[in-house]
Amino acid sequence: MATYIARRLLLLPLVAFGVTLLIFALLQFLTPAERAALFVTDPRQLSSIPAIIRKYGLDQPIHVQYWVWLKQLLHGDLGWSQTARMPTSQALATFFPATLELTFYMFIPIIIIGVWLGTRAAVHKDQIVDHFSRIFAISLRGLPSFVWGLIVLMVFYGGLNWFPPGRLSLEADLFVKSPEFHRFTRIMTVDALLNGQPWIFVDALRHIAGPAMTLVLVEMALLVRVTRSSMLEVLRQDYVRTARAKGLAEPVVINRHARKNALIPVVTLSSLLFVGLLGGVVLAETIFNYPGIGKWGAEAAVQLDIPGVTGFGMFIALITVFGNLAADILYATIDPRIRLQ
Amino acid sequence: MDSGVGGRGSGVRTSTALVVDRTPDTQPLTPSSRVRPQTMAGLAWWRFTRHRMAVAGLLVVAVLGAASTLASWVSPYDPDKPDLQLQLRAPSPVHLLGTDDLGRDLLTRILYGGRISLSIGVLAMTLAVLMGTAVGAAAGYYGGAIDNLLMRFTDLMLSIPALFLLILLILVLRSFPLPFLRGGVLAIVLAIALLSWMTVARLVRAAFLSLKEQVFVEAARALGVGNGRIIIRHILPNAASPIIVAATLRVASSIITESGLSFLGFGVQPPTPTWGNMLKNAQDQMITAPWTAIFPGLFIFVTVIAINYVGDGLRDALDPRHLR
Secondary structure, three states, X not given: OHHHHHXXXXXXXXXXXXXXXXXXXXXXXXXHHHHHHXXXXXXXXXXXXXXXXXXXXXXXXXXXXXHHHHHHHHOOOOOEEOOOOEEHHHHHHHHHHHHHHHHHHHHHHHHHHHHHHHHXXXXXXXXXXXXXXXXXXXXXXXXXXXXXXXXXXXXHHHHOOOOOOOOOOHHHHHHHHOOOOOOOOOOHHHHHXXXXXXXXXXXXXXXXXXHHXXXXXXXXXXXXXXXXXXXXHHHOOHHHHHHHHOOOOHHHHHHHHHHHXXXXXHHHHHHHHHHXXXXXXHHHHHHOOOOOHHHHHHHHHHOOOHHHHHHHHHHHHHHHHHHHHHHHHHHHHHOOOOOOO | OHHHHHHHHHHHHHHHHHHHHOOOOOOOOOOXXXXXXXXXXXXXXXXXXXXXXXXXXXXXXXXXXXXXXXXXXXXXXXXXXXXXXXXXXXXXXXXXXXXXXOOOEHHHHHHHHHHHHHHHHHHHHHHHHXXXXXXHHHHHHHOHHHHHHHHHHHHHHHHOOHHHHHHHHHHHHHOOOOHHHOOOHHHHHHXXXXXXXXXXXXXXXXXXXXXXXXXXXHHHHHOOOOHHHHHHXXXXXXXXXXXXXXXXXXXXXXXXXXXXXXXXXXXXXXOOOOHHHHHHHHHHHOOXXXXXXXXXXXXXXXXXXXXXXXXXXXHHHHOHHHOO
16 A cells, blocks of 8 residues: 555656646647736836746747746745735645635535435435435536525525625634734634634634535535445345344444445545535635635636646645545545555 | 336236236237337337436427527517617516516527527537547557556546636637637637546546457457457447436536636627526626526526436436446
8 A cells, every 4th residue: 555655646746747737838829928918917018018028938939938937836936926916835825724624614514414315315215305315416416506606695695694705704804914813723713713712713604604505505416326325235235134134223223334334435435525625616715705725716817827827726736636545545444345556 | 216116117017917817928018008129229218218307308408409499480589689678677478588687588588598508518518528539449448558648638637627727728719819719609619628528538448448358349350350440330339328328418517617607707708698698697686687597597407407317317228237
């Protein structure tokens, strides 16, 4: 297993290389003048475009430009992100904790409700719970996630005013930016508790609830389906029949015997889900104006902020590789029948 | 699942027939029960029609497709001509689904929008399936370095958030000097296809990996059939079922992707209606004129669900092993 992990980790620089090269190659389709125009913020500077092209080497062949960028990267410099108005590496460090926090608060309910509903659906196959969970899954897949986001926004912000958009309310934001508040982890809810400020904790949670709820609704369906089919598979096996035959109570058979094995594919799926959520929050963050990495990435793409776009793409791709690796290792750890090679 | 119920029903019929009638096996059990067809396609179609929701889905898609194609005959209104006397009218017998913020008939725009949305779905699917099949077939059949290279590239494409890459791709396509790519439908189709072939490629590769070891492939090779011909004439038809199912579902997801892009402002540009950009335009009047948002949403919803049911039905029909 150690060699397997080592080999997969060796892939990381290759992935980073591939992703950045891909994005770089894509952007080469824009003319040098178009790319230079991105550096110009004031119409009066339009005459300086040739100078910008020369300064940044935009008319050089792609490999020369990529090499310049790569040398920069090796010095730890990802370039200046115009959309974030800070260096790209700092932008990643600023926006990523918010997304990580959001993902975490989505992940927990997805797993708990998803596994519970999936188990119920399998145990009561072809009964009301099963039909309900299927209709639920099908209808959620029927609309784009931004529509669910808008509906959540309308009902829980417009109607009930429970879950406002943004990151924090005004007074909480002022307090967080004051010197009294210490940023220990950059994870807002944790920092709020460590500072002994439960009201900030509640405030942050209210802002997370909107986007979290949207994606919980949309992403839960897959988990329910996987849990259900995996549970059905296990319930047919001999050892479950043995457990029932020796007179164990049904809840014990389901919860202690069957579910443990049924959860093996679910564990793998959920680590992939976690990674998928990290990269898939673009729309939810945009709708709820939540200052996470996805919203920044979309803005960077819209404004063709090249350092931002490349940095974002590379970062998410690396996380995906890590996540897939974690899924494999987890899989082999909880199921000794599987050998990695 | 529905065919399971049907199977149980016919089982009951069989036993009563045997006990009461003692009908010979060769005859149909009841006058109404149909004889199983003998060809592969006939058998698949027979199994498909057992799946009631799938048949309903197919009907819905057919009706929507026909109504959109014939939109200029179905609707008496002009989809693009604004009428400021008629802004935001609620649904009425004259304007069945009401009018939008520029006084245009909503149903007419939905039908014309359906043309674009459905075409985007079908075209993007076709391109994606062609690309995915080519990559997957090459990787699965030749194996070795080719497989490694193509599949690592596939992994790479899958590890970048699709929506983000889509935006970049569309921006780049827009700056091309080709007029048909400028903000038009084809740019969207191309971008969606370029980012959705990966799942098809993995599927086709997996099918090819097992099929190429089969005896009939060996036989074809022994007869001196060339690689290209083996791939296209011998292996590909055997891998058709999963490709057809995946292709069907791709149509639905392409329609959803288009609407997501429209929401971010990167879809087909107004005044050309698509279900996605109609939904986005309706955002400002959602409270005062909810029908402008509800009906385009409803059409997306019904279409996507119908297509998903067709996909489910096709899977059960083409791959009966899938049913247990």
